[in-house]
Amino acid sequence: MSPRRRDAERTAAARERRRAEILETAAEVFARQGYAATSIRQVADAAGMLAGSLYYHFDSKESMADEILSGFLDDLWTSYDAILAEGGDARATLERLVEASFASIHRHRPAVVLYQNESRHLALNPRFAYLDESQTRFRSMWMDLLTRGADEGAFRADLDASLVYRFIRDTVWVAANWYDPHGRLPASDIAKQYLAMVLEGIQAPGE
């Protein structure tokens, strides 16, 4: 490998690292203050540079949001797809999906918050059409799983499936708002407790 080749690789990697840093900072600020309520200058301040300098790395505020969200969703679907590919009964699949979801909150907390709070507005923009597509795929994945589980006799059949779907969806993702990656409970424990609640309920047994 020529020295020049090595140089190019080193700088390309360095640039990628810088972009990732800025993106993480941006995600945090967007998550904390809301996308619309955050000025590009606040992002730049948090990243230790001037507002104009951000545009060396990113085209626009929008493309920052785009990279943040698509990075999160790509990662999420990679882990979902692996789980679905494994097969297994509905109950086991549900557990793994929930665990994967909390793990993804652990890795992408600010992105998840952004997704939760802004995806509805952003999806109006054709550039963010993939948000709706993801949402659709997500919904059918869960609806299929829930009806299959009811057929298999694993889940109660007396509940409205789409209500259960929303119930699970909401409770999982909304946790990003309070989840602390350095907190007392690791994501895997939260997932466990969460599954206990969802599956067995909070009522004392035999009640």
Add this chain to the structure above:
Amino acid sequence: MSPRRRDAERTAAARERRRAEILETAAEVFARQGYAATSIRQVADAAGMLAGSLYYHFDSKESMADEILSGFLDDLWTSYDAILAEGGDARATLERLVEASFASIHRHRPAVVLYQNESRHLALNPRFAYLDESQTRFRSMWMDLLTRGADEGAFRADLDASLVYRFIRDTVWVAANWYDPHGRLPASDIAKQYLAMVLEGIQAPGE
């Protein structure tokens, strides 16, 4: 009562009605587009007037949000306080609180959405200190109820109480994002199914 006095009352009432109308419109637009992403002009358009005219009724965008949110919270706490005053065991109280919450989503859907999405940012402003206060009261109300329920043997004791609290809180309020006042399921049915899930779990019995 003098005629002039009656006139004054009539116009005061009319003004109050107009304010309420505008406020409802504003709440809807804020809920749909987000508070920061909504311009006062969009609110005015939706209310059938010009931007400047809104300032006859309200002295700022902020005070609209203020009235929307405090109106909702006042109403919510009125119904919560009535339930708490009644007494009753933890399980029954929990049911009534959840029912009251969904009823309040029915009555104040846009306000609830606004509350969910913006209260964190708004609460930074001293004017909205009451949001944090409400949040604090809300938290202790639920924590008390949940620990009492565990003591009474009504609720499982093996779950992290503050996790259960967040779990219930989030799922209830996030429902405002998809609840449709004119939809298939009335708020009371949703509350029932929701309680079934939370109390008994979605797992088939005897599994």
Add this chain to the structure above:
Amino acid sequence: MSPRRRDAERTAAARERRRAEILETAAEVFARQGYAATSIRQVADAAGMLAGSLYYHFDSKESMADEILSGFLDDLWTSYDAILAEGGDARATLERLVEASFASIHRHRPAVVLYQNESRHLALNPRFAYLDESQTRFRSMWMDLLTRGADEGAFRADLDASLVYRFIRDTVWVAANWYDPHGRLPASDIAKQYLAMVLEGIQAPGE
């Protein structure tokens, strides 16, 4: 006519007058400094208002240019069409077209300068497609006239028609750069001398 109706008309007319004033100012500044080199603030200064206030009257800098140019072209084609409708031989038609062109420079000097200097760049924008359309119509109008004149024996046949076309076109419009509406020579005199040069040449007769 009701008083309210009269009011509406008065204010609509007043607004139209204000717009026209601003537009004229803008056209002058654009013509003097170039469209791209002129900031919206300079236009606002010249119009005696703040930059933001311009946006009450106009959507964008671009739409100011649009109105300036289309106003000029509409007026120009109205007078051209009238001349073409009259008929007459090629020589007479040419004279009337040239006179109409100088008259239009008199009425729309800054717009003509803007047209000359910026239409090529602006026409890249679909919004300004009409500039190219006008250019095309203009070219065929003149080419038809010149070949008809050569056929009628009124114009020399030994010259390249498209060269003559460009020659006439350019010289007429470029005059907007130095024409002074309050100057020594009125537009009609310039047109006369211009026609003398173009038709008979500057060479002394019998030379």
Add this chain to the structure above:
Amino acid sequence: MSPRRRDAERTAAARERRRAEILETAAEVFARQGYAATSIRQVADAAGMLAGSLYYHFDSKESMADEILSGFLDDLWTSYDAILAEGGDARATLERLVEASFASIHRHRPAVVLYQNESRHLALNPRFAYLDESQTRFRSMWMDLLTRGADEGAFRADLDASLVYRFIRDTVWVAANWYDPHGRLPASDIAKQYLAMVLEGIQAPGE
């Protein structure tokens, strides 16, 4: 001559060549898009380098325009001065000046376009004072020639001299906007036809 000296000369020459290349590219881009509307980055792109790299060769955007324009004007005046030094009657001089002008359009097309479109704005800057000086010299050269020609009986005396001056000036230079160095008509042919029009007019003889 020492080898080191030869090296220095070779690199100095290479540098000069690179500068000239870049300058030509810049002139083309400026001519096509307008000076103000062209960013230094577009110039750099066209020259196959990054924006920052241009500053190794030139110290500002302005100095590029400066070199482009002064290069053109120096060349132009060199050929004009040669013609004027030759002497000869007004008619012959006029023909040679016009031919020289079209030849200069052939050699410096983009620079001429730049000159035509931007010299008025640029001349406000003291650095470009020479533009006005050239303009002044140009005007007196032509006015002298035209009045001498009228005195000599070569040119008609019934036309306004300063109008004729502008007429000739404009038609010659504006041709840079459509002249194509590789087109059907070479510059010398255009000059010939142009002279035929200007001197004899487009009217059929004996009309």
Add this chain to the structure above:
DNA sequence: GATGAATGAGTCTTCATTCAT
């Protein structure tokens, strides 16, 4: 000679707000 990252001033535009009518 050239690159890549950053600067800081400036651009167009939006928007909450004011106020005379």
Add this chain to the structure above:
DNA sequence: CATGAATGAAGACTCATTCAT
């Protein structure tokens, strides 16, 4: 009560320019 015109601050974004490497 409402309108229409304007304000002024702020926002996203561009760009000529600099400079360490």
